Amino acid sequence: MPPTIPQVHALADQMLAIERAMRDAEFWHDEVPSPAAMASRTPFCADTLKFSEWLQFVFIPKMRALIEDNAALPGASAIAPLAEEALEERAGKQALVDELRRFDRLITGNESA
Structure with missing residues (x-):
């Protein structure tokens, strides 16, 4: 089922907050991992990426696209x-x-917009 308009707005805002927190904590990366590293079939690309790289280059773009x-x-x-x-x-x-905890709650519907 597609998200509601308020949920879309809340999630879009939350993705920006996650990016801002990553930048503030210096978890943001300047270099994009190789296509091979990002193509890993291991959950969270744990065998090829740092978790922060997975957040930045896989999770955030995928959620923004959705x-x-x-x-x-x-x-x-x-x-x-x-x-x-x-x-x-x-x-x-x-x-x-x-x-990220706020994101988890938004996805599960435990936090309103």
Whole structure:
């Protein structure tokens, strides 16, 4: 089922907040990984990408495309717990995890727009 207009707006805003948190915590990457690295069949491209690279180059573009196409969204998300484990400790990490937690709640419908 396609998302509602308020959900689309909330998710679009949340994707911007995730990007901002990644930049603030210096998890944003300047170089795009190779096509081969991004083509990994391992969940989250864990064998070829850092988790932050996966967020930036796979997750964010895919979610933006779904939002822009008004396509059906995943029924559940649990990215925040994975981020807590996978991201290295640095200033701003918790802010990014918090933004990902908000995304998880928006996807599952546990947080209104």
